[in-house]
Amino acid sequence: MSKQLRKPVRTRRLGALAAVVVAAVTATGCSSGSSGQQQDDSAPLEVWIRQDAGSPAAESAEALTKAFSEESGIEAKLVAVGVNDFETKLQQRTAQKDLPDIVINDTGQLGNLVTQGLVREVDRKGVAGSGDIADRAWEAARGYDGKYYGVPFNSQAFALLIRKDWREKVGAQVPSSWDELIQLADTFTNKDPDGNGKKDTAGMVVPGSTTRGYLTWWFSTMLWSEGGDFVKKDGDGYSAAVDDPASVKAVEKLQAMFCDSKVVQPGASTADSATTHTVFESGKGGIYLTGPYMLPRFDGSLGKDKYEVVAAPRGTGGEAALAEGENVYLMAGSGNEKGQQEFAEFAASPAGQKIGLGVDNGGIIVRLPVNTKVDGAAERDDPRWDVFQKVYDDHGRNAPALPNWATVRQISSEGLNGVVSQCSRDVAGAMGELADEIDAELEKQEAKG
Numbered sequence: 001m002s003k004q005l006r007k008p009v010r011t012r013r014l015g016a017l018a019a020v021v022v023a024a025v026t027a028t029g030c031s032s033g034s035s036g037q038q039q040d041d042s043a044p045l046e047v048w049i050r051q052d053a054g055s056p057a058a059e060s061a062e063a064l065t066k067a068f069s070e071e072s073g074i075e076a077k078l079v080a081v082g083v084n085d086f087e088t089k090l091q092q093r094t095a096q097k098d099l100p101d102i103v104i105n106d107t108g109q110l111g112n113l114v115t116q117g118l119v120r121e122v123d124r125k126g127v128a129g130s131g132d133i134a135d136r137a138w139e140a141a142r143g144y145d146g147k148y149y150g151v152p153f154n155s156q157a158f159a160l161l162i163r164k165d166w167r168e169k170v171g172a173q174v175p176s177s178w179d180e181l182i183q184l185a186d187t188f189t190n191k192d193p194d195g196n197g198k199k200d201t202a203g204m205v206v207p208g209s210t211t212r213g214y215l216t217w218w219f220s221t222m223l224w225s226e227g228g229d230f231v232k233k234d235g236d237g238y239s240a241a242v243d244d245p246a247s248v249k250a251v252e253k254l255q256a257m258f259c260d261s262k263v264v265q266p267g268a269s270t271a272d273s274a275t276t277h278t279v280f281e282s283g284k285g286g287i288y289l290t291g292p293y294m295l296p297r298f299d300g301s302l303g304k305d306k307y308e309v310v311a312a313p314r315g316t317g318g319e320a321a322l323a324e325g326e327n328v329y330l331m332a333g334s335g336n337e338k339g340q341q342e343f344a345e346f347a348a349s350p351a352g353q354k355i356g357l358g359v360d361n362g363g364i365i366v367r368l369p370v371n372t373k374v375d376g377a378a379e380r381d382d383p384r385w386d387v388f389q390k391v392y393d394d395h396g397r398n399a400p401a402l403p404n405w406a407t408v409r410q411i412s413s414e415g416l417n418g419v420v421s422q423c424s425r426d427v428a429g430a431m432g433e434l435a436d437e438i439d440a441e442l443e444k445q446e447a448k449g
Contacts, residue, residue: 234449
């Protein structure tokens, strides 16, 4: 299948000179790659990353690509593909059988890419410096079949950003449980923490939209901390776990935040992350569970003295936090598989990771380093990043390695959104229905235990 996903590299890049080049390559004895594509170790690489063109992050990606070319001698061209239409453009190139050589994309997309046959398998032991890459990061590059389909590049975990000035004004301590956290959110909602004499603040900022599975993305940390889950291991596969007692109890707490205490911001059930970022930085929300990439923005808009970074509290099921990141995917059908791997190795090396930290320009494409030889907090001279690093190292939890987690995440988000949008819905009944939907999807993916 993968052989058909790319036009021959010389035909695609050199047009009418293809016959001459193919003849020359054949004469020099170039070999065929894993997909059967004729190989040329000097062929240029096309590198895609999910960042908006012209952004500081795209500038860091450009610096990474140039540094790789300087070190390897292999020409590499960066294409910054917009955040909102990345998948659409990738599918267009798939239909054209003209994939880029490298794609830097979310770990959550691994199953989808593998299912479509768009990526090559990676030999973990054959990757230079693989032993320096964190095991948890490698876990996020492993597919349902136990094989690896990417090289880790960037990782992150989620922690709480709490308005420190508000907390001190209302005389509250840092929450040590989810119940205390929800109580603090209630105080922020009802006790005028900003002192303007109006009831115009929300305790908890939640991206509750179903877009890209945002609600599942946010709720994962809370659900796991409370001992619940979306799916659970069942023999050689998985089965739904959203209707288990601990899961139902956690969802009931979630529904109460929207419907009873009403501690979330107005419009939370349709809010995506672009909206919630604005809510927090505009002084309308007091607690935000998010990733470390927001620190530079909020330092500029709020001021770093106004908020604190705190690990999500322990729940009845212990401590847990969503861990995710990005992999370097070696796309199927490349005419330079050796160059693909060299790029991935450079991106994961200390040199590549330090470029990705974006210390010089603020363009963060490496949030937490996957390479254990790089201390991100020290490089940034900011101990707040170490809070995220410790959460990742000690309590980070990747999404389950399903054939296509993205689909299950979307189904789960829609089910959860239903109970927070319709306050009269019975949670146990709704989670039973959602469990049936998830099990049916697992059957389709041939992953049902």
